[in-house]
Amino acid sequence: MPFDSPIAGRSRIWWRLVPIVIGLAVVGYQYIGAPRFTNPETGRSARLGLSENQETTLGLQGFREVVSQSRQVTSGPAYDTVVRVSRRLQNAIGADEHMKWEVAVLDDPQQNAFCLPGGKICVYTGILPVTRTDAGLAVVLGHEMAHATCHHGAERVLRQNMTETAMMGVQGSLGDLDSGKQRALMGLIGAGAQYGMLLPFSRTHESEADHVGLKYLVRAGYDPQEAVAFWTRMAEAGGSNKQPPEFMSTHPLHETRIRQIQEWIPEIVATERPAQRGPE
Numbered sequence: 001m002p003f004d005s006p007i008a009g010r011s012r013i014w015w016r017l018v019p020i021v022i023g024l025a026v027v028g029y030q031y032i033g034a035p036r037f038t039n040p041e042t043g044r045s046a047r048l049g050l051s052e053n054q055e056t057t058l059g060l061q062g063f064r065e066v067v068s069q070s071r072q073v074t075s076g077p078a079y080d081t082v083v084r085v086s087r088r089l090q091n092a093i094g095a096d097e098h099m100k101w102e103v104a105v106l107d108d109p110q111q112n113a114f115c116l117p118g119g120k121i122c123v124y125t126g127i128l129p130v131t132r133t134d135a136g137l138a139v140v141l142g143h144e145m146a147h148a149t150c151h152h153g154a155e156r157v158l159r160q161n162m163t164e165t166a167m168m169g170v171q172g173s174l175g176d177l178d179s180g181k182q183r184a185l186m187g188l189i190g191a192g193a194q195y196g197m198l199l200p201f202s203r204t205h206e207s208e209a210d211h212v213g214l215k216y217l218v219r220a221g222y223d224p225q226e227a228v229a230f231w232t233r234m235a236e237a238g239g240s241n242k243q244p245p246e247f248m249s250t251h252p253l254h255e256t257r258i259r260q261i262q263e264w265i266p267e268i269v270a271t272e273r274p275a276q277r278g279p280e
Helices: 006-033 052-068 077-093 125-131 134-149 152-173 179-219 225-237 254-271
Strands: 036-038 045-047 102-106 113-116 120-124
Touching: 006 152, 045 152, 052 102, 052 113, 052 120, 052 152, 077 102, 077 125, 077 134, 077 179, 113 134, 120 125, 120 134, 125 134, 125 225, 134 152, 134 179, 134 225, 152 179, 179 225, 179 254, 225 254
Parallel strands: 102 120
Antiparallel strands: 036 045, 113 120
16 A cells, blocks of 8 residues: 655645746735836726837837728717827826827727727717717716726736746646646636636726716816716616626726715815816
């Protein structure tokens, strides 16, 4: 009968820990070596997985790719509205050498808009019936522009890289198990990372973009109560498409968003002042 001595057992445990220790060391190196950014709107410090120049380059590449594959609207009331609102928000945000603002209006029924790193904005015409007014559109654009100014994309890159490194360390520690057990354990650990780290991290970014975007909204001279009205309309536009439980989503529930915005409005109105209007 084979016999495992206590020493042999401890040795196997040690060798199983080695890949994890190495993985954690690399994660620490990735974090410490990453550039630091302090958000001027919130005071929150973060480490970024990309330099600002890298962000700008990738944002421009993504913008050109999306626009090249879409039917672009370059004139008319919808275009004029998007340009007018985006310029008003840009003026409220202020100068930033890394933000080369550019906007594209895309003829598409999607109820969506986004702002890529470096300030490249895409607005789908399908969102305009929900925004309805300049102020409603400013809610959407302020939120999306805040993602760019807060460097959320670069922060997510670092978090994703660190998670993948840690997962590789864990996988290395399971090398002596059969493939079925490896897959089962890695699936459990991956789900834990997804629901316990990555999704909450994404929801935090969404809430921060709501908060900072609300500041931009007030500085641009729009009524912040329009944010409550817009998200109420978005919830209604979803109709019977029930949102997944919040812990399974990259975004807060509409009810959470509306409640948070209602809580933030009094303080933001008391501390923020409309910026001097530039040309629109």
